[in-house]
Amino acid sequence: MDAILAQLLNGLDKGGAYALIALGLTLVFGTLGVVNFAHGALFMLGAFCAVTLRQLITLETVVIDPEQLSAWGSPLEIRTPLAQTWFGDFGAVLVDYSVPLSIVLAIPTMLLIGIAMERGIIKHFYKRPHAEQILVTFGLAIVLQEVVKAIFGPNPISQPIPSAVRGAFDVGAMLGLAPGALTYPMWRLIYFLFSLGIIGAVFAFLRFTTFGMVVRAGMADRETVGLLGINIDRRFTIMFGIAAVVAGLAGVMYTPLLPPNYHQGMDFLVLSFVVVVVGGMGSLPGAVAAGFLLGILQSFASMSEVKQIIPGIDQIIIYLIAVVILLVRPRGLMGRRGMMES
Amino acid sequence: MTNLKGFSRRGVLKGGLAGILATGVSPLIFSKGAYAQEFCNAPTGDTVTLGFVMPLTGAYADEGADQQRAFLLAVEHLNGEGDGGMIPTFSSKTLTGGGILGKKVVYVTGDDQTKPDAGRDTARRMIERDGAVMISGASSSGVAIAEQALCQEKGIIYMAGLTHSNDTTGKDKKRFGFRHFFNAYQSGIALGPILGDAYGKDRVAYHLTADYTWGWTQEESMIAATEALGWKTLPPVRTPVNAGDFSQYLTPVLNSGADVLVLNHYGFDGVNSITQAMQFGMRDKQVNGKDFQIVLPLVSDLMAKGAGEAIRGVYGTANWDWQLGDEASKAFTKSFGAKYGQPPSQIAQTSYAQVLLYADACERAGTFLPSAVIKALEDYEFDGLGNGPTTYRGSDHQCFKEVYAVKGKDAPANPFDLLEVVATASKESVTYDPAIFGGELGPDTAAAC
Numbered sequence: 001m002d003a004i005l006a007q008l009l010n011g012l013d014k015g016g017a018y019a020l021i022a023l024g025l026t027l028v029f030g031t032l033g034v035v036n037f038a039h040g041a042l043f044m045l046g047a048f049c050a051v052t053l054r055q056l057i058t059l060e061t062v063v064i065d066p067e068q069l070s071a072w073g074s075p076l077e078i079r080t081p082l083a084q085t086w087f088g089d090f091g092a093v094l095v096d097y098s099v100p101l102s103i104v105l106a107i108p109t110m111l112l113i114g115i116a117m118e119r120g121i122i123k124h125f126y127k128r129p130h131a132e133q134i135l136v137t138f139g140l141a142i143v144l145q146e147v148v149k150a151i152f153g154p155n156p157i158s159q160p161i162p163s164a165v166r167g168a169f170d171v172g173a174m175l176g177l178a179p180g181a182l183t184y185p186m187w188r189l190i191y192f193l194f195s196l197g198i199i200g201a202v203f204a205f206l207r208f209t210t211f212g213m214v215v216r217a218g219m220a221d222r223e224t225v226g227l228l229g230i231n232i233d234r235r236f237t238i239m240f241g242i243a244a245v246v247a248g249l250a251g252v253m254y255t256p257l258l259p260p261n262y263h264q265g266m267d268f269l270v271l272s273f274v275v276v277v278v279g280g281m282g283s284l285p286g287a288v289a290a291g292f293l294l295g296i297l298q299s300f301a302s303m304s305e306v307k308q309i310i311p312g313i314d315q316i317i318i319y320l321i322a323v324v325i326l327l328v329r330p331r332g333l334m335g336r337r338g339m340m341e342s
Numbered sequence: 343m344t345n346l347k348g349f350s351r352r353g354v355l356k357g358g359l360a361g362i363l364a365t366g367v368s369p370l371i372f373s374k375g376a377y378a379q380e381f382c383n384a385p386t387g388d389t390v391t392l393g394f395v396m397p398l399t400g401a402y403a404d405e406g407a408d409q410q411r412a413f414l415l416a417v418e419h420l421n422g423e424g425d426g427g428m429i430p431t432f433s434s435k436t437l438t439g440g441g442i443l444g445k446k447v448v449y450v451t452g453d454d455q456t457k458p459d460a461g462r463d464t465a466r467r468m469i470e471r472d473g474a475v476m477i478s479g480a481s482s483s484g485v486a487i488a489e490q491a492l493c494q495e496k497g498i499i500y501m502a503g504l505t506h507s508n509d510t511t512g513k514d515k516k517r518f519g520f521r522h523f524f525n526a527y528q529s530g531i532a533l534g535p536i537l538g539d540a541y542g543k544d545r546v547a548y549h550l551t552a553d554y555t556w557g558w559t560q561e562e563s564m565i566a567a568t569e570a571l572g573w574k575t576l577p578p579v580r581t582p583v584n585a586g587d588f589s590q591y592l593t594p595v596l597n598s599g600a601d602v603l604v605l606n607h608y609g610f611d612g613v614n615s616i617t618q619a620m621q622f623g624m625r626d627k628q629v630n631g632k633d634f635q636i637v638l639p640l641v642s643d644l645m646a647k648g649a650g651e652a653i654r655g656v657y658g659t660a661n662w663d664w665q666l667g668d669e670a671s672k673a674f675t676k677s678f679g680a681k682y683g684q685p686p687s688q689i690a691q692t693s694y695a696q697v698l699l700y701a702d703a704c705e706r707a708g709t710f711l712p713s714a715v716i717k718a719l720e721d722y723e724f725d726g727l728g729n730g731p732t733t734y735r736g737s738d739h740q741c742f743k744e745v746y747a748v749k750g751k752d753a754p755a756n757p758f759d760l761l762e763v764v765a766t767a768s769k770e771s772v773t774y775d776p777a778i779f780g781g782e783l784g785p786d787t788a789a790a791c
Contacts, residue, residue, distance in 0.1 A: 010590050072664070187621065
């Protein structure tokens, strides 16, 4: 039972990342009708916002001391972090909390990147076939990842978990289980709660604000909303920016779990498309539900008991589900009737 | 014009040609070109081209970057630049800084992306387009085995980089392939007794294993070594290379009843899996009344640097460590540190040694002809390259030398002081019968260049 609960928790944590990326992807598809293959790159750019901030606040002064020798006999380099020189203990706290602090940098950066991407390139492809949209956004994704590779190099750059939330949390004790029976990494729990918070905020924004209401109306019938004198294009542009922020924040908070590299966006892109297809193209609740569902299924498929029966199932389970869904219910779990069914 | 009676131009030409053929001069005239072409990419000018294939991207990219540094340093030293590194400490004194056989060493480099197909394609390009007479590289056994097979087909000497699978010089061994690095079987021999002493004989191990040749053979070797101690092994779980997030494989470990986690992962995979295992609080747990332990059977300084605090107190094995006190290791570390500002890792040492060993074999053979170089390397005994007295066994082209059991340092003195050697398995103790892994070396002639 403990093992099942632990695996369920793991599925929810993985599903949180899938749901956040799929949510942004669906927002773009639902509003602009664009299949955005550069969405994974936005996740990656968000992750590199965290890398950038950390590199800035861990800048060091290097002084070569010819009097002292390194372990291999060369003059010793003495490195002093600037943040600690300037801010003392507060500088150390800044360095320790660099990942959550990166959210402050990521929100405006990703909003600007999203809006620039939409205004600069994607708006020219609204009326083009989906195949052309896919080609241009895929090309954009490659350009973005090569730019990141040129700046930051090809290797993953690890980001630390703040020291206060390192280690595992005894979830079992909260559920009345024996102490230590069900422990889970604290940062992964934070990520899960963070993803729930972001998903809740997006839904609340769309549901309870006038802006959101207009966007939902535009998603249902763009022309009629336009005829009412509302500049729906501007709102959709902002929604593209918001989708970029959601992907970027998912990327920022994921960095301590998996050191980011330039290719990370592509790795998540395919998965998130499968999530969107399973959830239903254009369905926001479908994207979220499918994200968590596929995360949980992938986690259970990785258990040794399951892998012994079907070796390699952990690698194909998500795609297997997608095939079944496409055959049995092409519009996805919560897709609109008629979507992808004609 | 003088008219020589009895001689016509046609007659002179005919007679001259006949004379040349009859006196046996013709083989000397025509063999110069023929000799140059009698083996693949025979160097004809005043340079010799070596091909270095490394993982500059992918799961083992950190290793590849250090490998590249070592290759470039080796070329520099062969050409007489820099301080010579391990050339002065090398037991063979054929290398004098004048290149190889008087030809200046030049090189081409390429990225294998930590993928066998990409590595093979890159090596093929170096052989067919760049004229490389020797290929060296790889830090994945899957890549090394693929490149080694290609080199066997092409008749090019392959000096493997970091490859630890038993298969490289076992079932997949090749006449043209040579491995200086140790293997998984030797890791088991070196690490087994250390684990027995540290963690006792009543343990339950859970293996997470990279799903390719190296992972499989390391898992097999570690299970054999630990079960010989009396440990039990739960069914191993195979994980994809470059998985990134291992959490779904780590979660079941917590409730499996295992009290030791053996991570058969390397490079970034090893860094990620051990870091994530620490995030799960595994080292703080008590299972079966014992402290939960993690073992990383193959570990490098680069991984230790990436893993940070997670590596502390963790046992593993290594081919070499920059803090070994012998003169060769000190000379190499000094040379590498002066050039790159950091000490070399084990992949740097093995890659550097391989280039020197190839150059030395050519010098001793007096030719680049692969069959002669192969003969010069087979059963060659040498010293002074950082691992003590070493033998390149002729029957499987595996080097036999000391193997080091290492442990993550609890209190590093500097950012590079990450691993400490806790035991040395002697060359004799890690020597085994080549028949246990089977395989055939094959011929020393190439099918086609």
